[in-house]
Amino acid sequence: MKIGLVTCASMLDQVRQIVPLIPQDQFVIYPVLPCRLFAISGDTIRNQVDKSVLANEATIIIYGYCHPELNSLLDMYCDSNIRKIEGNNCWEMLLGPEQVEKYLSQNSWLENNAFLTKWNREVSKSFGSETRNAKVVSSCGIEELTAFRFESNQPDEEAVKREAQRTGLPYSIHNESLDYLKNLIQSAIDKAHIENEARINSGLSPKAELIPLSLLETMKEIIYIIDNSGRTVTFISPIIEKLLSITTKEFKMTFLSTQNKGGYLYKKRSQIISKRSAFITDCLGRGFEDPLKIEYQIINGKGECRWIRETLNPQFKADGSIGAFAGRIEDITEWKTTEQQLTDLYQNEASLRHELETQIQNRIEFTRALVHELKTPLTPIMAASDTLSSGLKQEPWLNLAQNINKGAFNLNKRIDELLDLARGEIGVLQIKKIPIDCIELSADIIQYIDAKLRKANLRLVFEHDENTIFIEADPDRLRQVLLNLLSNAIKYTPGSGLIKIKCFRTSTDVVFQIIDSGIGISSSDMAYLFEPYHRLERDRERFDGMGLGLALSKRFVELHGGRIWVENANEHGSIFTFTIPTLTPVKPEHLKLGYKNKRKSYEAAVN
Template identity: 25%
Template structure:
């Protein structure tokens, strides 16, 4: 095969290669319709046509009629690259105008004066030669500047995009060098060996252009190896890194775009909230989220009117299904299914990480709310304690004086009306002083400042004390208080003063909120190591919906509308005292039949039985008190010393009458 034939074949191969790249660019632009891709298609397609025409001329000879068209296509290849550069890195307006003048001016001049005779370089006139030199200089400048700027710009891109951009820049730089050398050789009239070498160099420029536009899978996989190593670290980072969701999503999206060489993307949660965007405005991101293509089962789709390739992965987060979307761009015009598959495992790790951070955020938010609530409660408690302290000082001092002077008045000769008024003052003062004391007791219990003395306490002695204290009220209201005999050996672990205070409150309430002429029964039962003291009345009972609020401070419920005095503190204080002594308190009530309150405490070791002077066992103090009390009815004396599992008679086991059971006398 002669040298001319080899040169012709090589020129046709170069032409076919450039034409193929041009067709790929045109196809991609036709599918996507993006202006930036159109510029790249113009640049590569024009080069392909110029190369094809050059190959045909080597076979059929020079065709002057086509020289003008080839010259225009040749300059369009430079203009397309310059426009592509402007779409990536914006040129100043004056530069764009100057470039248009420099590209169009020499081209128009040569078209007017005529193209140089390619077959006979000697026929070229000085004017034509100067015009050709200017044209070549403008073309080289229009190609060199974008190639250099795109190469520099690629340094800040992800690895895959950087490799593609630099391949395009290298391919165009190589073409520029080859074109210059071909024209120099042509003008010098060198032999075919130089032409063959230059054709081979031109062929070497094809792979970088092809790689920059549509790299094969094996090359993409090679480019991805460093990214995959970083991805492993990124996945590890996702699972351990715990900032807010927005920061985590931003980092996760950045790695996803780097992995497939995408241009932009977004991450949204199940509710459509944008957690992160890159390369997109918020309006563009929300528009993408509304596209029906995101609901398709495929991971690789084309979205929008422009047909942009996008990788879509569903994020299975606890609140539903979110989306990870990575879009291709002009720097990476295609993303294949293999690259889309790479993101599947990463998307799963991202879902787990987002859920974990969401849980951490909720825990932190809950902790902040709890701290704020605690601070508010502590501030309120301090304010309450300060208020009660002032109330104690401001009220107890004058109250004590009033009560003292009233007692002094009772020691003098008073007529009946005067004595009645003084006793009214005493009752009111005692009532108000008791209210202040109860408020202070509740405050001390809540602050943990109340002092309790746990010791074995005889139940029948405490009940006897309560009977003595409530006898006047029971007689005034014609209420019978009956107490089955309680063994003198029955003892509980408690603070005697506070236990007396609790039982006194329960019995007083049972008398106050009872029917006139009613009855109250106090008894004690044991079970295992516990003792339960019952206070039962035959009053009107409590509504079921009011039972749960019975032990709340200042809750008098239905009793607030009655004429019975009370503050709603008695039962709240009783509950706090019983629980402070390690016991429990409760109520059972049947509306219309009565109520039963009970206090349960731990049993203490039984005391040795007392012996009377004649050597017989001593009688129960409760039994004595019940016999001595006016109107007392000692019922069930034959059960003395027996242990009962609960209150006798289900019909009598109601609770205190009315909600007012929650208050004290």
């Protein structure tokens, strides 16, 4: 017969010596640490008992009642072939109650090899010199450390002497046999054989080798066994009382019942019972195909609605026939709740995304139509006004023609900005990188705005550490960014003010800075400065434009892989900074722009 031995680890060596002396049975040992030294929960013991009960024909408990939950725990297994050997603690099982009482009456502290060697540190922390109050044993009236040898020369005298010195006690060593423990185990085995035969004679399965290890290792879930007829629950893990507030007896009576009365109370009993019965019938009649996996709701012992995931598998005997069905029950209520919340959030997000995409698409279509409708009549106006400006010589007609041409040019620029913004929103705005010299490009732009600077009575300083700084970028878009930032600096810098352009290289980027000596930007405006259509409150009546320049500048810089930001200068004014990554070095011979003559003329003008 296959027997599981749930054993206190303090007696593990002794049990291992006894097992070979009982050759007619197969044994599997399930050790549990002693609660005398370790904080062992009832769940820990129950998990080991569950494994043994599921995998063996009988289970014998070799553990003391020193654990306060052991007695109530054993009551949960009243229908299983399980028994505890006599003895309240490990010493009564090893020596017998009379011998233990004799040593205790002599005020002896009993130890064996495991306590003195394997758990010596734990013993010292609990009772010896390392305890909080130091030498608890000697302060409690203990007069002698009494060590027992159940194995040859174990423990050795040095280990006993060392522990006696730590506790400040004299010691003695006694050689003992294993006869008493062996007789206890043999008696429990004999009773297990009798019960096993009775179970077989009554038609119950002994459960030999029916449960796989993969199932035994999931003891936080509820495990149950149904006999090979599919009519009777032969085992249910006692953890069901903790997880679902249903007793093992209630479960066995109601799990397979078609009557929905208490216990394992299904919300849709007939459907679940039908699926499970059909699975068992198919396995018995046609053979096993796939495990049964079903999810359903029950009402637990507290009246709460819980979601359950149940898995059922046939378990095969050595001859290939089905010996039983092993099932696993999981409480997945929290998972289901989270799943439903995620589903609701996803549906809400999908609805909002669809609404947003529709609004964006409508805006894009409107923008395209608007650009087309504005560009169509604007083109002949620009051409006609340009021709008039070139041909007229008399005032006030020349001034009127120039104003019309300037207005048409500005309107065309705003339309182009609007179109670029729409392209950026749908991800079709592109840049075309070529090798350029940042210094020469900046000098060309400065020369371009020279007339504006003179008209506004502003001074501009261009600072750069190197004569040439090469990068790969889109010159038109980079020019547009610099012009936007410089135009803003001219707008907000009062007469006789100073504007600085800085261009320098770091280890990873080329950095541009436009610094003005204007009125600065408030913190409330700064948060939305790069948003489309945003304009400063104080500028709504003073300046033209739709507030797209900075938004487009940000998009152009980010398309290059860079960043753009603004901060107020220490005294007054603003500092706009943007970076362009230098991903690959650009050699001067690959340069396609040449502004050297223009830069020299500009520098001369500035000087």
